[in-house]
Amino acid sequence: MARRRPVFFVSDRTGITAEMLGNSLLTQFEDVEWERTTIPFIDSAEKVDALIEQVNELAARERCRPIVFSSIVDEAMSERLQRSTEALTLDLFQIFIAPLEAELEAKSSHAAGRSHGIANSHEYFNRIEAITFAQAHDDGAATRDLERAEVILVGVSRCGKTPTSLYLALQFGIRAANYPLTPDDFADGALPGTLAPHRAKLFGLTIDPDRLHAIREERRRGSRYASIENCRHEVRECVRLLEREGIPMLDTTALSIEEIATTVSYRAKLHRRAF
Amino acid sequence: MARRRPVFFVSDRTGITAEMLGNSLLTQFEDVEWERTTIPFIDSAEKVDALIEQVNELAARERCRPIVFSSIVDEAMSERLQRSTEALTLDLFQIFIAPLEAELEAKSSHAAGRSHGIANSHEYFNRIEAITFAQAHDDGAATRDLERAEVILVGVSRCGKTPTSLYLALQFGIRAANYPLTPDDFADGALPGTLAPHRAKLFGLTIDPDRLHAIREERRRGSRYASIENCRHEVRECVRLLEREGIPMLDTTALSIEEIATTVSYRAKLHRRAF
Numbered sequence: 001m002a003r004r005r006p007v008f009f010v011s012d013r014t015g016i017t018a019e020m021l022g023n024s025l026l027t028q029f030e031d032v033e034w035e036r037t038t039i040p041f042i043d044s045a046e047k048v049d050a051l052i053e054q055v056n057e058l059a060a061r062e063r064c065r066p067i068v069f070s071s072i073v074d075e076a077m078s079e080r081l082q083r084s085t086e087a088l089t090l091d092l093f094q095i096f097i098a099p100l101e102a103e104l105e106a107k108s109s110h111a112a113g114r115s116h117g118i119a120n121s122h123e124y125f126n127r128i129e130a131i132t133f134a135q136a137h138d139d140g141a142a143t144r145d146l147e148r149a150e151v152i153l154v155g156v157s158r159c160g161k162t163p164t165s166l167y168l169a170l171q172f173g174i175r176a177a178n179y180p181l182t183p184d185d186f187a188d189g190a191l192p193g194t195l196a197p198h199r200a201k202l203f204g205l206t207i208d209p210d211r212l213h214a215i216r217e218e219r220r221r222g223s224r225y226a227s228i229e230n231c232r233h234e235v236r237e238c239v240r241l242l243e244r245e246g247i248p249m250l251d252t253t254a255l256s257i258e259e260i261a262t263t264v265s266y267r268a269k270l271h272r273r274a275f
Numbered sequence: 276m277a278r279r280r281p282v283f284f285v286s287d288r289t290g291i292t293a294e295m296l297g298n299s300l301l302t303q304f305e306d307v308e309w310e311r312t313t314i315p316f317i318d319s320a321e322k323v324d325a326l327i328e329q330v331n332e333l334a335a336r337e338r339c340r341p342i343v344f345s346s347i348v349d350e351a352m353s354e355r356l357q358r359s360t361e362a363l364t365l366d367l368f369q370i371f372i373a374p375l376e377a378e379l380e381a382k383s384s385h386a387a388g389r390s391h392g393i394a395n396s397h398e399y400f401n402r403i404e405a406i407t408f409a410q411a412h413d414d415g416a417a418t419r420d421l422e423r424a425e426v427i428l429v430g431v432s433r434c435g436k437t438p439t440s441l442y443l444a445l446q447f448g449i450r451a452a453n454y455p456l457t458p459d460d461f462a463d464g465a466l467p468g469t470l471a472p473h474r475a476k477l478f479g480l481t482i483d484p485d486r487l488h489a490i491r492e493e494r495r496r497g498s499r500y501a502s503i504e505n506c507r508h509e510v511r512e513c514v515r516l517l518e519r520e521g522i523p524m525l526d527t528t529a530l531s532i533e534e535i536a537t538t539v540s541y542r543a544k545l546h547r548r549a550f
Contacts, residue, residue, distance in 0.1 A: 014537035020292045028383035088378045090371050103363045108303035163406050262289035
């Protein structure tokens with residue numbers, strides 16, 4: 001029986017960190033149905049007060065204590081929030097600052113929003129450049145300039161190449177191309193000629209045929225392309241080709257886009273140019 | 276004088292959460308130069324032991340205590356790591372589990388990797404669909420089907436529209452189109468005709484001309500397109516047009532891609548379909 005419980009992710013900036021850690025904690029409690037609200041940009045005493053009021057009103061109305069994940073950097077605002085809300089407030093930031101200050105024998109600057117800021121313009125350019133590259137080299141679109149790729153993802157259509165390339169570019173500033181392997185390549189029993197000079201950069205993505213079938217059905221329902229027989233055939237041939245060519249491979253079936261990108265980056269020892 | 280200090284982000288899954296919170300804490304200490312290492316997929320006793328050895332060897336060699344940010348969910352592995360490393364180990368996960376268990380009067384499942392997993396296949400489809408949409412509607416590429424967009428970003432070339440659209444799609448599953456505003460539109464003194472039926476979905480991105488100039492110079496150095504005079508002209512005309520048309524606007528100059536996307540999503544009250 002699922003219990004409902006309201007949860008707030010609050011931050012003086014985007015709230016992305018609070019959401020990410022908060023969600024990863026919440027998924028540990030399976031029988032609770034979470035009602036999520038993210039409130040970013042809590043960066044003044046007035047906004048803290050409005051937030052306290054909003055949380056307390058909800059607590060009174062629902063007759064249950066909300067959970068609040070906060071990553072507010074300002075100490076005074078954070079304390080005020082913690083003290084005045086009728087909620088379990090978990091402060092993801094303050095709790096680690098004291099041990100870090102002791103370890104480093106230094107005071108922290110208690111300044112908000114440094115981590116996602118563009119103080120580091122260099123990283124911004126890297127990300128933009130990588131995104132432009134990933135878009136130009138999506139789905140085998142451009143074959144010139146492939147030597148600038150740091151990794152070239154290969155696999156059957158809809159196995160996760162495009163979102164992975166974009167994630168690698170956006171999050172890590174890595175120039176990732178992707179190139180589809182098609183029934184023609186399987187009939188030839190060889191990698192596309194264009195890819196031959198870049199063999200060392202190839203990384204294969206595979207997928208369970210049932211899942212591929214489900215994904216392709218979303219795109220072209222009832223087509224031969226999406227049929228389970230064709231998905232089984234393509235995946236089998238693709239794996240066979242990649243194995244024969246000695247290309248490293250990752251099964252994406254049970255992985256999220258973040259996990260595929262991180263695993264590829266780790267296994268292929270790619271060099272991140274943004275954090 | 277910058278001091279160097281090694282820092283590890285370790286996790287039983289991708290390490291993304293540990294990196295994100297860890298980096299946001301580290302940027303509070305400005306005079307330290309961090310040497311970052313991310314070690315994902317620490318999911319067995321053997322890997323924990325190898326990690327402990329790696330950290331301790333580095334500590335001995337560099338004669339300073341590394342900082343370890345861990346988001347390992349398994350309690351026993353996490354304790355082992357904390358006990359045996361010559362480092363300041365900050366456990367981002369365990370510290371919040373106990374108060375949550377008390378509040379919810381429930382035991383957590385202590386199972387790794389739920390948050391980024393694809394248990395929720397529905398969200399995966401939403402993200403994939405949104406990415407396909409963002410790519411098809413990048414830079415005004417497709418004008419049909421615009422009614423399916425949840426937001427249409429407008430602004431001058433290189434103000435941040437493309438990365439923001441992709442981020443909205445990848446992270447939040449939001450269908451975002453983007454459409455460039457050009458000197459032709461400014462000469463007409465009107466929005467492109469294609470956009471007229473979708474006025475309520477438009478969101479303007481603006482940028483400081485100096486920064487735009489720097490970004491465009493990366494792309495086409497020395498061109499009239501990138502010149503500071505032209506950048507000033509385009510930005511001024513664009514802001515004037517958007518103001519006259521009553522389109523909401525965000526200055527992207529000092530913001531990261533995450534911040535632009537989160538702010539647009541918050542202000543335009545977009546509905547997230549992935550978390």
